[in-house]
Amino acid sequence: MIRERHLFGPGPSNPYPEATRALAEPLLGHLDPEFLRIMDETCEMLRTVWGTSNTRTLPLSATGSAGMEAAFVNTVHPGDVVVVAVNGLFGQRMTDVAARCGAEVVAVEHEWGRPVDVDRVLSAHPSPAIIAAVHAETSTGVRSDVAALGAGKGDALLLVDAVTSIAGIELRADDWEIDLGYAGTQKCLGVAPGLAPFTINDRAFERRVEKPRSWYLDLGMLGGYVGEAGVKDGGAGQRTYHHTAPTAMVNSLHGGLTRILEEGLDTVWARHQAAGDALQAGLEEMGLELFAAEGSRLPELTTVKVPEGVDSAAVRKELLARHGIEIGAGAGAYAASVWRIGLMGRNARPDAVLLVLAALKDVLGR
Ligand SMILES: *Cc1c(COP(=O)(O)O)cnc(C)c1O
Numbered sequence: 361m362i363r364e365r366h367l368f369g370p371g372p373s374n375p376y377p378e379a380t381r382a383l384a385e386p387l388l389g390h391l392d393p394e395f396l397r398i399m400d401e402t403c404e405m406l407r408t409v410w411g412t413s414n415t416r417t418l419p420l421s422a423t424g425s426a427g428m429e430a431a432f433v434n435t436v437h438p439g440d441v442v443v444v445a446v447n448g449l450f451g452q453r454m455t456d457v458a459a460r461c462g463a464e465v466v467a468v469e470h471e472w473g474r475p476v477d478v479d480r481v482l483s484a485h486p487s488p489a490i491i492a493a494v495h496a497e498t499s500t501g502v503r504s505d506v507a508a509l510g511a512g513k514g515d516a517l518l519l520v521d522a523v524t525s526i527a528g529i530e531l532r533a534d535d536w537e538i539d540l541g542y543a544g545t546q547k548c549l550g551v552a553p554g555l556a557p558f559t560i561n562d563r564a565f566e567r568r569v570e571k572p573r574s575w576y577l578d579l580g581m582l583g584g585y586v587g588e589a590g591v592k593d594g595g596a597g598q599r600t601y602h603h604t605a606p607t608a609m610v611n612s613l614h615g616g617l618t619r620i621l622e623e624g625l626d627t628v629w630a631r632h633q634a635a636g637d638a639l640q641a642g643l644e645e646m647g648l649e650l651f652a653a654e655g656s657r658l659p660e661l662t663t664v665k666v667p668e669g670v671d672s673a674a675v676r677k678e679l680l681a682r683h684g685i686e687i688g689a690g691a692g693a694y695a696a697s698v699w700r701i702g703l704m705g706r707n708a709r710p711d712a713v714l715l716v717l718a719a720l721k722d723v724l725g726r
Contacts, residue, residue, distance in 0.1 A: 374706045375616065376550040382615035383552070383608055390605040398614050399605065403586055405617035406557045409549070409625065410522070410541070411532035416565055416579065418586045419613055420542070420556040421606050424523040427542025427556030428457055430577040431519050432492075434560070435540065435568040438462030440489040443516070445476040445509075449499035449691045450521055454492050461573075463490075472694065473663070475656035476504035482512045489568075491516045496525035498547070499691035501652040501663035501700065503529060510537030517564050523547055526557065527620050528632045528660040528704060539564040545609075548632065548660055550705025551616040554609050576603070616705075633659045635708040639701065642717040646726050651690075651698050660708065662701045663690070667724075672696045675723050683719035 388395040407417045420427055432454070436442060442463040444455045447470035455467045468484045470477060476493050491513050495506050503525070510518050520541040525531050528548030533541060540560035546553035560569075560579060569579050585602035620628050636659020640650055643664050651663035666672040672689060676699070679685045690698030703712060720726075 374550075375552060375612075376619045376706050378619040379551040379612045379616035382612040385608075385611060388607045388611070390607050391599060391601075392607075395605070395607050395610070396599065398611055399586060402610055402614045402617060405614070405621055406559070408621060409527050409531070409617065410543075410557070410559045411536075412534045412538075412559050412561070414533070414559045414561045416561075416583065417557075417559040418582060419545075419610060420558045420577070420582075421554075421603060421609075422556050422577075423553060424521075424542060424544030424546075424556050425453070426577065427523070427544065427558050428454060428521065429574070430556070430558060430579065431540055431542050431560075432457045432461045432463070433572045433574045433577055434579045435490060435517060435519065435564060436461040436463045437489070437568070439464060441466060441485050441487070442490045442492060443468060443481060443484045443488040445481045445491075445493040445504070446470060447474055447476055447500065447502060447504065448472055448494065448497035450494045450497060450523070452692075454494070454521065458490075458492065472500050472692070473502060473651050474653050475502050476509070478505055478508040478512065481509060487514075488516045490519050492519040492521075494521040495531065496522070496529065496658050496661065498524045498661055498700070500694075501658050501661045502656050503658050504656070506538065507532075507536040513537065517568065524658070524661060524704075527625070527628060528708075529658065530629055533559060534561075545613055545616070547702075548628075548704045548708075549613070549616050549620070551613050552609070554606065555613055557613075632703065632708040635703045635710065635713050636660060636662060638710065638713045639703060639716065642713065643720075646717070646721060646724070651694070660702060660704045662703070663694075664699050664701065666690075666697050666699060670724065672699065675699075675720075678723045679719055682723065683715075685716060685719050687716070 442458045443466045455465050468481045517539040520538045522541050523544040524547045526543040543557040545551040545555045649665045688700035
């Protein structure tokens with residue numbers, strides 16, 4: 361018997377029903393006109409959730425990490441200086457990916473749990489080709505001010521990881537002068553994992569993208585894949601075969617995005633904020649201490665310190681066994697000393713907050 365699980369961890373959360381239903385629909389061929397329409401609409405809805413008018417906005421057929429890889433492999437030329445703000449696991453991953461693309465990486469290290477120090481990042485190098493940062497660090501539950509990085513970036517390109525921020529907290533790629541960015545489907549978008557919503561503006565594309573070392577992630581070739589829909593000629597273009605689109609996944613993302621835009625992006629952000637605020641207040645009322653710095657806490661991913669003398673793994677196991685609730689362990693050095701509780705997409709609701717608080721109280725005996 362399959363039992364419903366309430367997933368509160370930073371991994372895939374309970375998807376929106378619209379996204380799940382779409383997966384059960386008959387499969388469309390990847391060149392079926394109906395699918396092409398769904399793909400075009402998906403790209404259009406992605407522009408809305410990214411806050412961009414970039415024509416080159418599309419779901420890459422790969423996970424969020426491959427979105428990261430696509431961002432760097434397309435824009436880093438060997439020897440380029442890339443400044444990376446590192447305040448958690450995903451910033452660290454960026455330094456590794458950028459280095460493998462041949463960048464001279466300038467890593468600006470921060471204490472985990474703290475937001476990115478904008479002044480330090482902007483003054484780390486006089487003329488970087490790229491400045492990269494994670495908007496919402498899922499490993500620590502911290503939000504950073506990417507708008508300030510955009511305002512101060514000078515001639516550099518701003519590359520942003522929006523995997524956990526997209527459709528969860530305010531994100532305005534164009535207003536904030538984000539030149540390129542990648543996201544994921546399984547966080548606040550509330551869809552199964554496996555696609556990387558990607559966007560790049562003309563400035564970045566024309567300046568940097570020229571026959572990258574990766575064939576599959578070459579953004580220059582992917583314009584044809586999305587039918588040049590809006591990429592060059594406003595949607596009338598030819599579809600060229602690049603790879604077989606994961607039609608079920610794109611259809612599912614279409615379902616999730618439709619649901620989000622029907623609710624309204626502002627309402628969805630407010631719903632995440634209210635859920636996160638309520639959870640964090642409830643945890644503090646229980647006498648627990650939050651990990652992320654006050655003022656920079658993400659509503660969709662709450663980090664909380666494991667109390668002295670409590671076995672972190674045992675509590676997570678009991679939550680799952682007794683209540684069907686899965687919360688995340690901490691990342692990196694904080695694996696045993698921090699819990700990560702996600703309230704993403706469909707899980708960002710008042711009743712989910714009450715449920716996870718009650719279950720934690722029960723298991724902790726508080
Ligand atoms: C989850 C996540 C990723 C990686 O996405 P995958 O789909 O697991 O490859 C990258 N960055 C951040 C901030 C994330 O939360």
